[in-house]
Amino acid sequence: xxxxxxxxxxxxxxxxxxxxxxxxxxxxxxxxxxxxxxxxxxxxxxxxxxxxxxxxxxxxxxxxxxxxxxxxxxxxxxxxxxxxxxxxxxxxxxxxxxxxxxxxxxxxxxxxxxxxxxxxxxxxxxxxxxxxxxxxxxxxxxxxxxxxxxxxxxxxxxxxxxxxxxxxxxxxxxxxxxxxxxxxxxxxxxxxxxxxxxxxxxxxxxxxxxxxxxxxxxxxxxxxxxxxxxxxxxxxxxxxxxxxxxxxxxxxxxxxxxxxxxxxxxxxxxxxxxxxxxxxxxxxxxxxxxxxxxxxxxxxxxxxxxxxxxxxxxxxxxxxxxxxxxxxxxxxx
Ligand code: ATP
Ligand code: MG
Numbered sequence: 181x182x183x184x185x186x187x188x189x190x191x192x193x194x195x196x197x198x199x200x201x202x203x204x205x206x207x208x209x210x211x212x213x214x215x216x217x218x219x220x221x222x223x224x225x226x227x228x229x230x231x232x233x234x235x236x237x238x239x240x241x242x243x244x245x246x247x248x249x250x251x252x253x254x255x256x257x258x259x260x261x262x263x264x265x266x267x268x269x270x271x272x273x274x275x276x277x278x279x280x281x282x283x284x285x286x287x288x289x290x291x292x293x294x295x296x297x298x299x300x301x302x303x304x305x306x307x308x309x310x311x312x313x314x315x316x317x318x319x320x321x322x323x324x325x326x327x328x329x330x331x332x333x334x335x336x337x338x339x340x341x342x343x344x345x346x347x348x349x350x351x352x353x354x355x356x357x358x359x360x361x362x363x364x365x366x367x368x369x370x371x372x373x374x375x376x377x378x379x380x381x382x383x384x385x386x387x388x389x390x391x392x393x394x395x396x397x398x399x400x401x402x403x404x405x406x407x408x409x410x411x412x413x414x415x416x417x418x419x420x421x422x423x424x425x426x427x428x429x430x431x432x433x434x435x436x437x438x439x440x441x442x443x444x445x446x447x448x449x450x451x452x453x454x455x456x457x458x459x460x461x462x463x464x465x466x467x468x469x470x471x472x473x474x475x476x477x478x479x480x481x482x483x484x485x486x487x488x489x490x491x492x493x494x495x496x497x498x499x500x501x502x503x504x505x506x507x508x509x510x511x512x513x
Pocket of ligand 2: 379
């Protein structure tokens with residue numbers, strides 16, 4: 181089986197963007213691939229976190245992974261900080277990447293600007309070195325494929341560069357991963373500003389659908405989603421980003437083609453479109469929430485994560501030893 185790796189950062193509650201861009205695909209991939217999936221809590225602290233909120237977010241994302249259909253007996257599912265090798269390899273890769281290439285990362289540009297504007301007055305160095313830790317996450321497990329949203333593509337490309345650089349400098353140690361973005365380059369947009377992507381760390385709660393939102397909240401957020409004044413349902417990302425986003429949410433959740441959906445909406449208006457989106461959202465989200473409630477606070481989730489961490493540690497430990505040997509960090513051979 182080919183190896184795959186993916187993660188969600190515990191920087192907030194899981195959003196519909198995370199579900200459609202990442203989790204739904206992970207669940208499907210676990211039949212064909214050897215999946216490694218983790219909760220990226222070390223990435224979460226690249227922006228300031230309240231410790232109780234962080235703890236809650238980790239717990240929620242863990243239970244949600246399983247509620248969405250991740251299977252602890254098919255996939256290796258764990259908490260990033262439970263496997264010390266992530267930080268270890270992250271450090272090593274920091275020494276092998278350059279300030280120039282890290283400065284070109286658009287996520288860093290966006291998030292550092294946001295950090296500055298937030299008035300907290302500082303940009304954590306970890307925000308800058310985020311991509312080297314992400315490269316470590318991927319390279320530790322020999323992942324051939326990394327299924328992520330388009331927003332993470334640049335980071336996977338950097339990971340490829342680092343893997344090739346290390347293999348050339350020190351000898352074969354890493355598998356060069358491929359980025360697997362969704363066929364239609366799916367990017368779920370912010371409901372209030374559909375030119376930006378939906379992000380769990382957004383500070384406008386009306387702009388994002390959370391997987392744990394109540395049905396009433398889901399209804400009111402979709403009803404309030406920004407569209408335009410034309411009242412014409414048309415897929416046009418440039419001129420009609422809000423409407424296009426609703427169309428994409430619908431077709432992806434419903435697993436139908438754009439053509440099929442357009443036939444359905446012939447002669448219909450935005451209210452009909454929004455009603456359809458609400459209906460399919462509730463159809464998908466409600467059973468996930470039911471399962472989530474059974475799992476949250478259960479000992480099972482803890483046991484599954486421990487089982488996952490134990491497997492992950494064995495793989496990661498072998499890899500870090502190989503890297504350290506090839507780089508001359510060990511004095512014993
Ligand atoms: P943050 O704002 O803290 O960066 P995020 O919502 O971007 O949070 P991440 O944890 O960074 O979430 O990303 C987890 C996965 O979800 C990644 O594979 C990412 O590509 C995907 N993803 C995130 N947002 C979207 C989106 N709006 N549409 C599609 N995929 C997304
Ligand atoms: Mg992100």
